[in-house]
Amino acid sequence: MAPETDDEFPAAELSEVTRLLLKAANVAEVLQRVTDAARALVPGVDVVSLTLRDGRGRLHTPALTAPVAEELDALQERLAEGPCLDAALISGASFVESTDLAGDGRWPAFGPGAAGLGLTAVLATPLVAEGDEHAGALNLYARHRDMWEPAVRGVTLILAGHAALALAGTRARDRAALTETNLRRAIDSRDVIGQAKGILMARRGITADQAFALLSRTSQDLNIKIGELARALADRPEALDPPR
Structure with a gap:
């Protein structure tokens, strides 16, 4: 149109x-x-x-x-x-x-x-x-x-x-590489996101769904990828602690 x-x-x-x-x-x-x-x-x-x-x-x-x-x-x-x-x-x-x-x-x-x-x-x-x-x-x-x-x-x-x-x-090989690269990225990201969710669950006393929702919301608010946020949280578990 x-x-x-x-x-x-x-x-x-x-x-x-x-x-x-x-x-x-x-x-x-x-x-x-x-x-x-x-x-x-x-x-x-x-x-x-x-x-x-x-x-x-x-x-x-x-x-x-x-x-x-x-x-x-x-x-x-x-x-x-x-x-x-x-x-x-x-x-x-x-x-x-x-x-x-x-x-x-x-x-x-x-x-x-x-x-x-x-x-x-x-x-x-x-x-x-x-x-x-x-x-x-x-x-x-x-x-x-x-x-x-x-x-x-x-x-x-x-x-x-x-x-x-x-x-x-x-070519078919290039299309397969797209799928392979995406799968590898998804697996790596899923592992670190799971680790970050565990940190949030332990530190905040929240459920897994609530922990992921918090990661997703913070990722969008800060305009950074959720995988990068999760890695930062794994390095600094206190990063998303609520203000005292």
């Missing part, structure tokens, strides 16, 4: 994004730059991720702007419902969107789960490419949003197109 006015459409910024993408060393860098660009160009968006679905239907997240995106993908895969799954199953220039995840009847389990992580709105668009091997979606999440403007849809479509073209040009 085209934006309603030229003023709403960041043409110069998108041109610069295209220039930077052409300089990317590999497809993983292209995908990360696409997600970073979406986060920078769309006001009010808090989390951006790029989700891919492999031949067995499993999701992985090779590019993201906040660690909570991996939690959202894992939640959708576990519940077998959610906007990323829906978007990855369709083709063409279309959208799966909501501004009330907690009350959206399409995802009765995922919606409240996402809202519990502090996100109330989503805009997902499929990666337009040939064949199921490139099935995926570019996903924009927001904590507070009343609507998704036409200009936002236009920017999202262009960026999703860049990501799809990058994927279409990769």
